[in-house]
Amino acid sequence: MSQADLTMHGHSTAGAMAEPTFSVPAKKMAMWLFIIADTATFAGCLVAYGFIRNATPNWPRPFHSITNVALMTFILLTSSLTMLIAVREAHAGDKPKAFRWIMITAVAGALFAILHIREWMNMIGEGATLFHNPWGTPLFSSCFFAITGLHLLHVTGGIIALIAVGIRYQGGRYKADDIEITGLYWHFVDLVWMFVVPLVYLLNLSH
Amino acid sequence: MTTAEPQKGNGIGKDLAVYVCMLVLAGIQFFIAFQDITAAQMFERMLIVAIIEGGLALLFFMHLADNRGLRWFVIIFTVSVLLGMQYGWTDSSRLTNGVPWGRVNVNTQ
Numbered sequence: 001m002s003q004a005d006l007t008m009h010g011h012s013t014a015g016a017m018a019e020p021t022f023s024v025p026a027k028k029m030a031m032w033l034f035i036i037a038d039t040a041t042f043a044g045c046l047v048a049y050g051f052i053r054n055a056t057p058n059w060p061r062p063f064h065s066i067t068n069v070a071l072m073t074f075i076l077l078t079s080s081l082t083m084l085i086a087v088r089e090a091h092a093g094d095k096p097k098a099f100r101w102i103m104i105t106a107v108a109g110a111l112f113a114i115l116h117i118r119e120w121m122n123m124i125g126e127g128a129t130l131f132h133n134p135w136g137t138p139l140f141s142s143c144f145f146a147i148t149g150l151h152l153l154h155v156t157g158g159i160i161a162l163i164a165v166g167i168r169y170q171g172g173r174y175k176a177d178d179i180e181i182t183g184l185y186w187h188f189v190d191l192v193w194m195f196v197v198p199l200v201y202l203l204n205l206s207h
Numbered sequence: 208m209t210t211a212e213p214q215k216g217n218g219i220g221k222d223l224a225v226y227v228c229m230l231v232l233a234g235i236q237f238f239i240a241f242q243d244i245t246a247a248q249m250f251e252r253m254l255i256v257a258i259i260e261g262g263l264a265l266l267f268f269m270h271l272a273d274n275r276g277l278r279w280f281v282i283i284f285t286v287s288v289l290l291g292m293q294y295g296w297t298d299s300s301r302l303t304n305g306v307p308w309g310r311v312n313v314n315t316q
């Protein structure tokens with residue numbers, strides 16, 4: 001391929017990039033496609049859990065208190081708000097403020113993860129493992145640890161991404177759009193939690 | 208072009224209002240958990256609230272409300288993927304519950 005061809009192709013690519021799909025930059029579109037794919041992953045897990053729960057007689061309901069899960073929900077929802085503020089400040093061009101709000105979001109995420117692990121430790125302390133639990137069918141703890149573990153993995157990944165993107169944004173390597181794309185992921189993690197809480201926790205609350 | 212454009216004119220007040228709405232909806236889910244209803248009713252009600260919460264997050268936190276084309280793309284694509292997944296789940300349902308229409312015919316005879 002000649003230099004002229006390369007130049008021509010370069011121009012045609014640039015032309016194509018000037019009019020991105022739905023007026024959304026390629027990186028943001030990639031994040032949306034990832035979110036759709038991840039929706040399928042979580043939907044698969046939750047629907048499978050629904051089938052197992054429905055097909056298993058005497059499904060355990062071991063949760064006595066909602067305090068911890070309510071606190072976790074509050075923290076995650078609040079972290080979405082702080083993420084929104086971070087994106088807003090980044091687009092306004094206020095780097096120090098944007099960085100501060102990103103770090104506050106990451107701290108909220110870390111707090112959520114700590115509360116989550118504390119809950120896991122309590123359950124493990126009561127004798128629940130991936131293949132066994134003292135309340136009946138071992139499928140309960142398999143489903144519980146698998147679904148909440150998958151979500152916790154996403155939260156952990158989100159915290160790492162927030163810190164990494166925040167530092168690079170502060171250093172000038174990333175732009176406000178990159179903060180917004182990371183924010184999309186963080187809001188998605190929050191969105192998934194809204195389905196995990198009622199299906200995995202609240203439906204298994206002992207009365 | 209930046210993605211900041213859609214956020215023009217939307218103040219922090221709107222984000223706060225959506226945040227409060229989502230907190231209230233989350234509270235409603237917790238309230239439903241303590242109602243004296245069957246598990247199926249509880250599931251239905253909680254799922255409806257969760258879908259509303261998810262919709263608010265998608266529209267306002269993830270700014271789908273500002274981009275009509277992207278909104279329909281995400282809705283159509285996600286619903287198609289989720290419906291496509293049901294192809295396998297129908298098999299699982301038949302394994303656990305038997306053929307649904309066959310069972311109805313037996314009961315009505």
